[in-house]
Amino acid sequence: MTDMKELILTIVHPLVSHPDEVALEVTESDEFYEYHLSVHPDDIGRVIGKKGRVAKAIRTIVYSVKVKGPKRVRLTIVDI
Numbered sequence: 001m002t003d004m005k006e007l008i009l010t011i012v013h014p015l016v017s018h019p020d021e022v023a024l025e026v027t028e029s030d031e032f033y034e035y036h037l038s039v040h041p042d043d044i045g046r047v048i049g050k051k052g053r054v055a056k057a058i059r060t061i062v063y064s065v066k067v068k069g070p071k072r073v074r075l076t077i078v079d080i
Contacts (some may be wrong), residue, residue: 004065004073008035013057016043033071035062038078047077 012050013019018040025036039047048055055077063076 003031004033004035004062004067007065008037008058008075011061012037012039012047015046015054016040017046018043028071031071032074034074034076035069036076036078044077044079 005026008024009022012022016039021040021043023038027034027036032051037047046054047058049057061073062073065073066072067073
């Protein structure tokens with residue numbers, strides 16, 4: 001799970017202007033490992049992109065990584 005966290009942070013840090021304010025929380029449910037990504041309000045547009053293209057690309061990369069067991073990964077970008 002820490003590898004997935006590092007992957008997400010490695011992708012997001014170059015995109016934002018305030019990399020020190022990037023936060024990633026992990027919760028585990030019966031079906032998912034849920035990653036909640038929050039960034040500085042000025043950077044939310046950079047992470048989501050036009051029509052959600054950047055967010056979709058990030059999710060495509062993250063979801064393609066194999067996770068042990070039957071659980072799946074879910075990435076949520078939190079708008080504060």
